[in-house]
Amino acid sequence: MSDILELDPEELVAQVRAYNPKSNSDMIRDAFRYGDAMHEGQYRHSGEKYFTHPVAVAMILAEMQLDDATIITALLHDVIEDTKSTYGAVTDMFSSEVAELVDGVTKLTNLQLSSSETKQAENFRKLFMAMSKDMRVILVKLADRLHNMRTIRAMRPDKQAQKSRETMDIYAPLAGRMGMQWMREELEDLAFHVLNPEGRTSIIRRFIRLQKESGDVIHKITSDIRVEMEKTGIEAEVFGRAKKPYSIWRKMQEKEQSFSRLSDTYGFRVITRNEADCYRVLGAIHQRWRAVPGRFKDYISQPKSNGYRSIHTTVSGRDGKRVEVQIRTRQMHEVAEAGVAAHWSYRDGVRVENPFAVDPAKWIATLTERFETAEDHDEFLEHVKLEMYSDQVFCFTPKGEVVKLPRGATPLDFAYAIHTRIGNSCVGAKVDGIRVPLWTRVKNGQSVEIMTAEGQSPQATWIDIVVTGRAKAAIRKSLREEDRERYVKLGRELARVAFEHVGRKATDKALSTAAKQLRLDNSDELLARLGSAELTARDVVSALYPEAISVEDEIDVAAAVVGLEPGQTFNRAQCCQPVPGERIVGITYRGKGVMIHTIDCQALEELADDSGRWVDLQWHSGKHPAVHSVSLDITISNDAGVLGRICSLIGEQNANISDLRFMDRKPDFYRLIVDVDLRDIEHLHAVMLILEADSDVASLKRHRNLDRKP
Structure with a gap:
């Protein structure tokens, strides 16, 4: 957009009304005049009135067809930070919604995202918090950065370099993650112009030379694709373009190739009427040109999390040149251009009903889910960079x-x-x-x-x-x-608790004596084996005090697990229902304490990346009460007295049935889930053994319910 010489609200009002006739034009005019008045006497580095910048930001967002609140926020996004205006004044004159958005943009402006790692991590947390509160705050901030990059030449060289690096590292990847690829490419190219002007110029010169040598390649290939569409009777729009200089430069660096050897420097897009035509276009293109192996991606059948849908294929086109072709419907194209922002787009005065636009709240939830569990700055920053960059x-x-x-x-x-x-x-x-x-x-x-x-x-x-x-x-x-010291430390805690339970102390001499009794080299070896579950605390205590083990009392349920921090509570995960005697691991949850799982629980696969939440735990060695419920999946004969006998067999093992649910009733068999309260893994094995021996039990297994996650 050209620089705004005359500060007149009507150009902006007209642009908004073009896609949203029901827009509140008077409020946009009021915001325009208020912002202009608040910034009176302020000027940009270029010498222009400062308010030309908020107006330019609003125009960028109007081109994206966003709602009135976002446009007004763009006009006012610097008034709380840079003028005498206040949050209360913006609320009174416009709305609490606009005031919240303006305040959010102000807070983002103050974040130093390119500062030291520790501070950067904390500021990234704030960035994602702002995104989760209202995504439009980020849209205004991205448009703000885009206009600043378009006019960056007025800044000092050192400031240009700093802003460009920040743009390349943070804002461009963020725009890409939000699905706004056009904005990502422009931000990258503007930053590239500052950071490596010689590299960018050389790419452009080579493009010009290539065009002189081979003519207008884009026009030729576009015409070729249109001919194929006409042959197959498919109605579609075809567009072509040379890829951005930075995109070309990045590929040259990654593939370690010169420009002359680089393939697919051109991109083409085919917009169809419906999804079926997308695959018909793909077939026609592959029939006409040879597909490049490994360069086909179907984002229609497997969409990206930000709503992006398209088919990508690379083919050897005219004169053997590789070209990338993207195939999508008009609705898919709108989301591909707007990304997550498509959720707020308007047309003819109403919010666009695009079936492919994602709910920003759900999108940001999936993006930030892992960030919430990160316990330290380095881990959080690592997650952010992996997700964004x-x-x-x-x-x-x-x-x-x-x-x-x-x-x-x-x-x-x-x-x-x-x-x-x-x-x-x-x-x-x-x-x-x-x-x-x-x-x-x-x-x-x-x-x-x-x-x-x-x-x-x-x-x-x-x-x-x-x-x-x-x-x-x-x-x-x-x-x-493999960390022996950690096992020794855990083993020492296990030994302390076990010895105290029988009224003794785990002194160095006692542990050394127990090690000799168990034919181990020293007490550290004993503790390491105890901490790694190769030995139980019961084994160690009984090596010195066998009489104490035989008369021990039942363990308190609240103290059944060893390895928790003081004050931490635990619960058994219902997906795997761990019982004493099984190897376990704890997973920390905010507000829920520690959830214990069996070490082989499938639910742990989803938490493999969150190593900071894993807690090494052991069951307390000793006699546990029969209060640990385990679900058994049993299929039995449908004969008189069979169910009663099964219940009696369980009772004879001193196990209580706490629940019983019929899952399937057939003429010959019943399938049911029985919840049984047990002491430990040995108690479970005893119950299952006696049931399996019964001739009327057709099948028996432990019921695992992954749907019942914490």
Whole structure:
């Protein structure tokens, strides 16, 4: 948009009314005049009146067809920060909604997102909090940054560099994550112009030279695609463009290729009437040109979380040049252009009913879910950068299965993406059949083969090699498991509690004597084995005081678990229903204390990346009361007296039935879920053994209910 010389609200009002005839034009005019008055006497570095900037921001948002509140916020976004206006004044003159938005933008403006890591992490938390409160705050901030980058030449060179780096690192990736690819590309290119003007100029010169040598490639290929559409009778719009200089530069760096060898420097877009036509277009293009292996992505059948839907394919087009083609419907295209902002778009005075526009609240919830659990600054910042800054690459297993990874990932990330066991035992990798170091960055379309060996375990240096949260969490977990000092510390706590339970003290002499009795080298070896569950506290106590074990009392339910912090409470996870005697792990939940799971619970797979929430726990050694409910899935014969006999068998094992539910009734069999209160894993085995021995029990298994998560 050209600089605004005359500060007249009518141009903005007309643009808003063009897509929203029901717009409150008077309120927009009032906001325009109020902002102009508040910023009176203030000027930009270029010498223009300062208020030209808020008006330009409002015009950018009007081009995105946003609602009145967002447009008014753009006009007023600096009045609380830079003028004598106040939150209360904005509320009185406009609305509490506008005041909240303006206040949110003001707070974001004060965040130093490119400061030191600790402060940066805390400020990122605030950024995501603002996003979760109202996404429009970020939309105004992004438009604000876009106009500042468009006019950055008026700033001092050092300020230009600082703002450009911040834009490249934070605002451009954020715009991309929100689905506004056009804004991401423009922000990147504007920053690239400042940070590497020679590189950008060289790309543009090469484009001009290429155009002189081969003519208007875009027009030729666009015409070729249109001809194919006419042949197949498909109604579609076709557009082509050269990719942005920064996009070309990044590909040259990643692929380590010169401009002349770089492929797909042009992009083409086909807009169809409906989804079925998208696949018809794909078929026509692949029939006409040869598809490039590994460069096909179907985001229609598997949409991105921000609502993006499109088919991407790369083909060898005219003269063997590779070109990328994106195929989508008109509605998909609108969301692809607006991203998450499509939720607020208006047309003809009403909110656009686009079936592909995502609910911003749900989108931000999925984006920030993992951030909420991060316990320290480094972990939080790592999550943010993984979520915001990384594009994706698609690699293949030797069997042809696709593995999706963030850009910059290594064969180690690939190994952990397949399975933690594969990652932990990785000793080498082949990429496209060639042996490569584990720190090699994998690229789109490559085939990766992982070599493993028994006895291999993760090295501490791997943390710096991998980039995915899953891999980092798995490596840290393995390193923790190898941490002897930690096991010794946990073992000492287990021993202290066990000895106190029988009225004794776990002195160094007592532990050394117990170690000799158990034929171990020393007390540290005993404690390490105790902490790693190779020994039980009962074994250690009975080695010295066998008489104390035989007369011990039942353990208090509230103290059944050892390893909690003082004041921490615990609950058993209902998905796996752990009982004493099983290996367990604790997961911290805000407001819920610690939830304990069996070590093999499938629900833990979803928490593999959140290693900071994992707590090493052990069941208290000793006799537990029969209060731990376990669900059994039983199928029995539909004969007289069978159900009564089954209940009696359970009762004979001193186990109480707390609930019984019929799941399926057939003429010959009943299937039911029986909840049984048990002491420990041995008690469970005894109950299941006696039931399995009954001839009328057709099947019996422990019922796992993953739907009943904490």
